[in-house]
Amino acid sequence: MKRRSIKRLPKAHLHLHLEGSTRPSTIREFAELEGMDVGDGNFTNLPEFMVVYSKSAQTIRRPENLKRVCRELVEDEAEQGVWWSEPMGVPQYYWERLKLPVDEVYAIMKEGFDEGTRATGTEVGMMAGINRNFGVDGLFGVSTVQTAEFAVRQKGNGVVSFGIAGDERIPPDPFGPACDIAHEGGLLLVPHAGETMGPESVWSAIKTARPHRLAHGVRSIEDPDLLKYLRDNQIVCDVAPTSNLLLGVAQDIELHQLPKLIDAGVPVTINTDDQTFFGAMLCDEYRLVRDTFGLSDYELAGMARVSALASGAPEATKQRILKGIDAWLESDPDEDAQQ
Ligand SMILES: [Zn+2]
Structure with missing residues (x-):
């Protein structure tokens, strides 16, 4: 077939x-150049992963x-086959x-x-981000409010969204003023x-950030x-299915939260989170959910459509992607099912 x-x-x-999407070979090259040791790269949960991530990013x-x-x-x-990328x-x-200064960076x-x-x-289009772990005032002399102001300043010059990453156990409330500015x-x-926390955490993120999208959001099924x-x-x-598996957010791909989100009518997109560390590129992620949940090409096209529509891309780019998706569906199947 x-x-x-x-x-x-x-x-x-x-x-x-x-930094989680940087080629491993490039990180190794930088580490050698700077005389830095990035360690063995092993992790089993989010806090361990953040240490591994930080060591690589430091290069x-x-x-x-x-x-x-x-x-x-x-x-x-x-x-x-990504037409629009929105890295944080x-x-x-x-x-x-x-x-x-951040604008020069x-x-x-x-x-x-x-x-x-x-x-x-x-x-x-870049998602300008803040990290909960750095606190409201930031670690390096740039506060979260200043980051939001920077992001707004660069809107129209390629910044399209404002993200909050870091340890979800740290409540988002203090980051409200930065979110309001964005x-x-x-x-x-x-x-x-x-991701690592359940519905309470999603509710408080909704209250604080009034989000258009959630990075992860999978534990909303609870x-x-x-x-x-x-x-x-x-x-x-x-x-981001592979990320969820490797960080213990889903115990098994068959038990992953994705089908429950889809069944509930929640719009979803497929992503890698940190492809360098998780060893899965975007096509791998799409193949994983297609093979695990038996998704049809129409269902995959539907998720790709959501990705275009929910992105920060200009309208013309969105329309170009949507047209490309239609053309894909009209094209002949060209790949063996085993691939
Ligand atoms: Zn993420």
Whole structure:
């Protein structure tokens, strides 16, 4: 039996972290250059993972290397049939390493993204992020409010959304003022929630951030009222299946929360979160859910449509992706089912 190639399906990729999407070979090269030890890379849960992530991210310490990371990310996205990529970057990190103001850090990132776009045609909108672990005042002299102000300043210059990452056990409430600034500035709000913590955490993220999308959101299935709220308000869950498996959010792929979200009418997208560390690229994630849950090409196209519509992409880009998805569905199946 033949089916359509996932790589050919036009997709928007909405939940990925910049440093977590860096090529492993590039990280190794940087580590050698800086004389740094990034450790064995092993982790079994989110707190351990954050230490591994931070060690790798610390190797990006030069403007030219940050730019290279951004360019390579776009090249890798294009390889996966991604037409719009929305990586989360935390410019605060680079204040410490590059000693540059956030707008200058972003200018370097944007140069890299633009180079990648010119080479591949894959477009990028950055999600400017804050990290709960750094606290409201931030670690490196850039507060969360200042980050939100930066994000709004760069709206129209490639920043499209505002994300909150970090340890979900830290309540989001104190980050409300930053979220309000991002909201009023017209950015899409995308907090991480419903990953390691349950429905209470999602409800408080909803109250604080008034999100357009949730990074993860999978544990919302534990509360029928919450599922109804997400469906009624069409709040999208940017699901990352392999991440959930490797960090223990789902015990087994057959037990993953995705089908319950779909059955409840919650809009979902498929994502990698941190492809470098989890070893699964975006096409792998689509294949995983297709093979596990027997999703048809129409259902996969439906999730790709949600990814375009819920993204921060310009309207013309969204329409181009939607047309590409229609063309994909009209095309002949070209791939063996075993692949
Ligand atoms: Zn994430």
